[in-house]
Amino acid sequence: MSKMTLAAQPKLTQREIDLLNQLLHQETPVTLVQIGAEMSLSEHQIRYALSKINHFLSQHSLRWVTLDRDRLTLPQPQETQKALAYFVSHTTPAQFRYSQTQMQRFILLKLLLSEQPLSTNYFMAALYRSRTTVVKTLTEVRAICAGLGLEMEHVKRSGYLVNGPKFKKLVVFLRLLMSTINIREIYSFYYRDNIYSKMGELVLFNVFELDQLLTALQKTMVYTKDTTGIDDTDFFLLTILNYKLAEMSSTSRLADQQEVLPLAELAEQIFANGRQGDLAMERTLTEQLNHHVEDALGLEEPFTAAFSNVLSHHLRRVLFREENELPPVVPPSEFMPGDQKHLRQIVAAGITKFDIPCFSSTDIDLVTAFYASELEKQKPQSWQPPRILVVCVEGPALAHILRNQLSRLMPSDQIDLAAVYEVTESKLQSYDLIISTVKLPSADQEKVLLLKPPFSTDLLPAVQQRLATMVRSCVITDDAQFTAVTAAVRATTLSLDEQKELERQLRGILTVG
Known part of the structure; x- marks a missing residue:
C-alpha cells in the first residue's frame, strides 16, 4: 500500500471506522437492516457512511463495498484491513479539528x-x-x-x-x-x-x-x-x-399541552403568512398605499392585482417577523433601481399616514424598490424569448423585483419565480435560463446565471449577453420583424449607445442561418 500524507487522506469519522470494522468481521454478507440494528443507525446514515468509505477505498486503489439486494459485501477484506489499520495508526486529532x-x-x-x-x-x-x-x-x-x-x-x-x-x-x-x-x-x-x-x-x-x-x-x-x-x-x-x-x-x-399548543399556534401563524383568506389587514394596507402612490405620482393606470397580491404577502412577512423577532430580509445597497429619493419619500409618507407598524428604514427601502421596479415595467416585445426561472433565497418579494427588472427585456409571463426548496432537477429542465441568488448544484451550470450580489447593476447586461447567445437559432429576414426588434430595444431604458450596441448585436445574431 502506498503511503499517503495526512493532508491527502480522506477523512473517516468514528462512524465510518466502526462500520468498516463491522463489515471486516462479518463472515457472510450482512443486510442493511442487520447492520443498522447492530450499530443503531438508520438506512440513510449507513448509505452516507458507505459513500465516505468507498471514497476512502478509491484513494487506496481498492474495490468498493457493494450493495446488492440490500446485502453488503466487502470484496478485498485483507487489503482493506491494512488500509484501515494504517489510517487509524496515523490519524491525529488535527484531522478532526474544528475552529x-x-x-x-x-x-x-x-x-x-x-x-x-x-x-x-x-x-x-x-x-x-x-x-x-x-x-x-x-x-x-x-x-x-x-x-x-x-x-x-x-x-x-x-x-x-x-x-x-x-x-x-x-x-x-x-x-x-x-x-x-x-x-x-x-x-x-x-x-x-x-x-x-x-x-x-x-x-x-x-x-x-x-x-x-x-x-x-x-x-x-x-x-x-x-x-x-x-x-x-x-x-x-x-x-x-x-x-x-x-x-x-x-x-x-x-400529553403536555402547555408545550404543544404554542408550537401549533405558531405554525398556524406562519400558514397565515401565505393564505389568501388571512390577509385582510395586509390587503387593506396595500390598497391604501397603492392609492397614495398613484395619487402622488398622478398615475392613470392603477397597480395590477398581481402586484398588490405579492406586496400584501410581503407586508405580512414584515409584520410577522417583527412581531416574533425573526431575522429580517436585508437586501444589498445596490438593489435600488436608479435615483428613487422622491418615490421613497412618497412611500415613507404613506406608511406613516396609514400607521403601518414595525417598519424600519430598510423595510421602506425595499417597498420603494418594489414600487420602482413595477413602474419600470415595459410592454412585451415582439420576439419570443426563452423561458426563465428566477430563484431568490431572499424570498418572493425580492424575486418579484428581479422579474420586473427582467421584464424590460422580455414579457414577464415568460419569467417564473421559485423558492429554493421548490427547485428540483425535473423543474430546472423545463427552463432555458435560470437566474439564481444561490448556488444550485443540481442544475445544468451552463443554464445558470448566478447573481452576486442579488441586485447588482450588472444584471441586465449579464442577461443580455446570455440571451444573445441563446437566440442564434432564430432566423429573421422580414423587414417588419427587424423593425419590431428595433422598437423593442428602443423601448428599454438603456442609454442610446447601449441601445445601438444591443440592436447591432441582435441583428447580427438573428440573421444567422
Missing part, C-alpha cells in the same frame, strides 16, 4: 434544540477534542447565551441545558443555523444525499436526529406546496417546528 467558533456554534445549536441535559462526554466524542477544550468552549457558550438573554445551566451528574422561552430558543437556533451552513446544503442532502462542507456534515449528523429531520422536511414540503408567499426562512422555521413536534411524539411528550 473555536465552529465548536461554539455546534455546541450552542445542539443545546438550543435539546430538551435534555447534554454531557461533556457527548461533545468530546462529536468534536474529537479533549475535556479541557470542551469545558473551555462551554464557558464561552455560557457567555454567548447570557448575551442572548438565555441561561445555560449545569445540571449535576447530567450535563448542560439552555433555559429560556421555547420560541426564543427556536428563533436563535434558526438564526444560528442559517449563518453556520448554507441552507442549500440541507436541500441537496434531502434530494441527493450530498454534503459539501465540514460544518454541514457535523450539524446534520450530530445536531439533528437524521430520520426525524428528513420526515420534518418531507411534511413541510407537502403542506407548503400550495402556499404562496413563503420563503426559506419561514420554510425552515416550519421544518424546525415539525421536527420538535416529531421529537415530542417519539418521546411520548405530546
Whole structure:
C-alpha cells in the first residue's frame, strides 16, 4: 500500500471506522437492516457512511463495498484491513479539528434544540477534542447565551441545558443555523444525499436526529406546496417546528399541552403568512398605499392585482417577523433601481399616514424598490424569448423585483419565480435560463446565471449577453420583424449607445442561418 500524507487522506469519522470494522468481521454478507440494528443507525446514515468509505477505498486503489439486494459485501477484506489499520495508526486529532467558533456554534445549536441535559462526554466524542477544550468552549457558550438573554445551566451528574422561552430558543437556533451552513446544503442532502462542507456534515449528523429531520422536511414540503408567499426562512422555521413536534411524539411528550399548543399556534401563524383568506389587514394596507402612490405620482393606470397580491404577502412577512423577532430580509445597497429619493419619500409618507407598524428604514427601502421596479415595467416585445426561472433565497418579494427588472427585456409571463426548496432537477429542465441568488448544484451550470450580489447593476447586461447567445437559432429576414426588434430595444431604458450596441448585436445574431 502506498503511503499517503495526512493532508491527502480522506477523512473517516468514528462512524465510518466502526462500520468498516463491522463489515471486516462479518463472515457472510450482512443486510442493511442487520447492520443498522447492530450499530443503531438508520438506512440513510449507513448509505452516507458507505459513500465516505468507498471514497476512502478509491484513494487506496481498492474495490468498493457493494450493495446488492440490500446485502453488503466487502470484496478485498485483507487489503482493506491494512488500509484501515494504517489510517487509524496515523490519524491525529488535527484531522478532526474544528475552529473555536465552529465548536461554539455546534455546541450552542445542539443545546438550543435539546430538551435534555447534554454531557461533556457527548461533545468530546462529536468534536474529537479533549475535556479541557470542551469545558473551555462551554464557558464561552455560557457567555454567548447570557448575551442572548438565555441561561445555560449545569445540571449535576447530567450535563448542560439552555433555559429560556421555547420560541426564543427556536428563533436563535434558526438564526444560528442559517449563518453556520448554507441552507442549500440541507436541500441537496434531502434530494441527493450530498454534503459539501465540514460544518454541514457535523450539524446534520450530530445536531439533528437524521430520520426525524428528513420526515420534518418531507411534511413541510407537502403542506407548503400550495402556499404562496413563503420563503426559506419561514420554510425552515416550519421544518424546525415539525421536527420538535416529531421529537415530542417519539418521546411520548405530546400529553403536555402547555408545550404543544404554542408550537401549533405558531405554525398556524406562519400558514397565515401565505393564505389568501388571512390577509385582510395586509390587503387593506396595500390598497391604501397603492392609492397614495398613484395619487402622488398622478398615475392613470392603477397597480395590477398581481402586484398588490405579492406586496400584501410581503407586508405580512414584515409584520410577522417583527412581531416574533425573526431575522429580517436585508437586501444589498445596490438593489435600488436608479435615483428613487422622491418615490421613497412618497412611500415613507404613506406608511406613516396609514400607521403601518414595525417598519424600519430598510423595510421602506425595499417597498420603494418594489414600487420602482413595477413602474419600470415595459410592454412585451415582439420576439419570443426563452423561458426563465428566477430563484431568490431572499424570498418572493425580492424575486418579484428581479422579474420586473427582467421584464424590460422580455414579457414577464415568460419569467417564473421559485423558492429554493421548490427547485428540483425535473423543474430546472423545463427552463432555458435560470437566474439564481444561490448556488444550485443540481442544475445544468451552463443554464445558470448566478447573481452576486442579488441586485447588482450588472444584471441586465449579464442577461443580455446570455440571451444573445441563446437566440442564434432564430432566423429573421422580414423587414417588419427587424423593425419590431428595433422598437423593442428602443423601448428599454438603456442609454442610446447601449441601445445601438444591443440592436447591432441582435441583428447580427438573428440573421444567422
